Amino acid sequence: MQFSIQKASLVPPLQTAARLATGKSSMQILKYVKFSLSQENLTIEASDLEVGYRAVVPASAKADGELCLQAAILFKIVQSLDSDELVFKEDDRKVILKAGRSKYNLYSLPAEEFPNSIEPGLNVVEVDPSQLASILSAVRTAMAVGEGRYNLAAVLLEAQDGRIRAVATDGHRLHLQDQPSELNWDGGRLVPSKGVNLMREMLISTPPGEKVKLSVTGTVIGVEVGNESLTVRLVEARYPDYLQVIPDESNGKKHTLNRVNLKDALKRVSITASDKYAGAKITLTGEELILSLENPEVGNSKEVIPCHNPNPGAEVVVGVNWKYLAEVLSVMSSEDVDFYIADPSRPLLVQGPADEGFKAVVMPMQING
Secondary structure (H helix, E strand, O other), X not given: OEEEEEHHHHHHHHHHHHHHOOOOOOOHHHHEEEEEEEOOEEEEEEEOOOEEEEEEEEOEEEEOEEEEEEHHHHHHHHHHOOOOEEEEEEEOOEEEEEEOOEEEXXXXXXXXXXOOOOOOOOOEEEEOHHHHHHHHHHHHHHOOOXXXXXXXXXXXXXXXXXXEEEEXXXXXXXXXXXXXXXXXXXXXXXXXXXXXXXHHHHHHOOOOOOOEEEEEOOOEEEEEEOOEEEEEEOOOOOOOOHHHOOOOHHHOEEEEEEHHHHHHHHHHHHHHOOOOOOEEEEEEOOOEEEEEEEEOOOEEEEEEEEOEOOOOOOOEEEEEEHHHHHHHHHHOOOOXXXXXXXXXXXXXXXXXXXXXXXXXXXXXXOOOO
């Protein structure tokens, strides 16, 4: 196997492949990227058995073939090279990489050890990449992090009755984004976090005006755009009844605040926060929101910003994790946001007039003092 390729063609897909191949699997081959050369095209593949990535880029071939190289190491090498043209030559499980005055001798593994591709479904539809990217962006920060919570370390996708909905929750907060759509499938589909993030990045990088091919089955979701494709095994687990968590707007008092002012205030009070002391106390009156954070190891901080309540009454006090609320505000675009809260023991509902179809719920937490 021998070929030459432009660095600019290799870096983007190799970067994605390297991200996918950095998992904690005990299978050595999953840390490798597979190169398949045929008819002036180089196919690049990476897999962690749950997510599969494939890209086809042009290459000048002298001898077709297949090989596997360590993804992370190869990406670092290629990214650092100052030559535009790279030459690969395989000889008995050793690969010589030359670029300008640089030369590397790399060990490869047989392509036969690489896992089979995750095949997408046969029912393919074209979708607007910006819409799918926007709903994933709106909810992904609320996914659970860590092992052992597979059903929550995912985004629930539902498409029916002319709407597409994405939901994510880690049990402490929930993001929901709902938009009109012609997509339709029975039941929800749970897309794991790694698949969500890689899919979102692929959608965001789609050239303007270009459509994305989407396929959804009972076990796999696939996205194809241009020369790249991503296939993701869906999480087969039960998702919690998220509708029970979302408060009814009519049962809570409405408070309207400037989103940027609140976001900046949270950033300032968080200077005294820590992982252990992340609770911020919010006191809502008819005219002000008083934001305070107490950390017995550091000190305390306090911010006051204007707040409007059309039906002022007794002040409302609630404790929330400052980071969860800040992440809600970061994915919104409304100039003003509306808080709905019934009492300190009930969840806080956040919405905004310019964020159509978006709802965020932040669970309350006990704040002393």
